[in-house]
Amino acid sequence: MAHVDRPESLNDLLDNITKFQQAKLNLDGHVDLLRHKVGLLGPLNTSRPFDPNTLEAQLNDIKHHFESLSQSYQQLLLKEKFIQYLLQEPPLVIDDLQPTEQEASKAQHHLNERLEIIRQYIEDIQYKAESIHDSRQSAMEVANDAIRVLDEINKMEDQMDQLNTFLSNISGMTIEEATQKVDSHQRDIIALQRLIEQKQDSLEEQQWQAEDLTEEIKQLETKSEHLKEKVAYALQQNRKGDPRIDREYEQYQQQIEMCHRLFGVEKIVFVSSSLIHVVYQKPIYDSMSNVS
Known part of the structure; x- marks a missing residue:
């Protein structure tokens, strides 16, 4: 897990949040790429839709993207903890015991704006996490379907071999x-x-x-x-x-x-x-x- 330094000022905090937002936007690209790989987006490969080798290759790609999504999800949890850490009240350093009311009001206003922005980012992070979870469930269903199709193909091939052998033994003819x-x-x-x-x-x-x-x-x-x-x-x-x-x-x-x-x-x-x-x-x- 990467170590995140606490920002020195609110400007550094805004820069870190912007970087975090850009990093999170890449999750959409990973999700779309995953959906394209499993056949949920883009044209389907209809040349040999039930070829065992093709389905096995697609299953390996899905597993690879599962690992990528898991890593992204761990990074997401780390960044969420970082945001929660930023929201903690910092220890007060009292330099001046008599600040003016105007400066206090202005600081409170800026703080409220920052808190609102951070709250929106937290909601967006939670939404992205739920989307990743749903995508993972959908990908698991596709993988299970692919495994089931592979099993059915193997059974059909065994039945065809048995039928071919049976016909050859009876009439000396193949199918x-x-x-x-x-x-x-x-x-x-x-x-x-x-x-x-x-x-x-x-x-x-x-x-x-x-x-x-x-x-x-x-x-x-x-x-x-x-x-x-x-x-x-x-x-x-x-x-x-x-x-x-x-x-x-x-x-x-x-x-x-x-x-x-x-x-x-x-x-x-x-x-x-x-x-x-x-x-x-x-x-x-x-x-x-x-x-x-």
């Missing part, structure tokens, strides 16, 4: 290999889903085509009835040996076959006068897939 295999399966599933969606779209389109074909078949059925009548008439005339009937019947058969090919109809079964069964031909890509 990276298993992840790649899962990604490959996911891609296959996505491709299969897309193929299913395409099939669904194709089925919807075929349903629409079937509805259109059903309507067209109804129209063809109506035309077929008329053609049947013509065929009956043609057969009747054929019995009489008319060659035109043979040509018309042949054209009719060709037209029916062309309609079947055009609309993918394999055959039409007339169940009754109001009900028919339409048998469609298989799609080309299904036939090709069966062949392959």
Whole structure:
């Protein structure tokens, strides 16, 4: 602990207080530097926020600043004792037993001013001490959080090693290999889903085509009835040996076959006068897939 000499006059006392104030102002810089080191001020280092080496280095910096703050706090207590020592009443040296009232009043006024200044400095010192204590508590909390994060990281690394060993023993694959295999399966599933969606779209389109074909078949059925009548008439005339009937019947058969090919109809079964069964031909890509 440094030895502080008692000032010889009030001017020396004011100079000492000014120096003490300047020294105490440096505590704010130390506190801000500490808060910056622990991440309470300034941009955070987000490159590797949970790297064990980085956290350990930060923890060492925090411990170093704790020691600096402790030394500053001891100096603060020493200077506070110095101020209290200055406030003690000095021994009276009576040179003149009859001082004038004017000089006594003036000295009392100056003394009151000095006492008020000293009181303000004491309050400021107490406030700085409380701020240092709060900063120390906050820094301790940050240090404890950093230690807890380090422990969690070590546990996670142990669990990852155990999981990697377990997977290697079971399937002979590491986590990276298993992840790649899962990604490959996911891609296959996505491709299969897309193929299913395409099939669904194709089925919807075929349903629409079937509805259109059903309507067209109804129209063809109506035309077929008329053609049947013509065929009956043609057969009747054929019995009489008319060659035109043979040509018309042949054209009719060709037209029916062309309609079947055009609309993918394999055959039409007339169940009754109001009900028919339409048998469609298989799609080309299904036939090709069966062949392959």
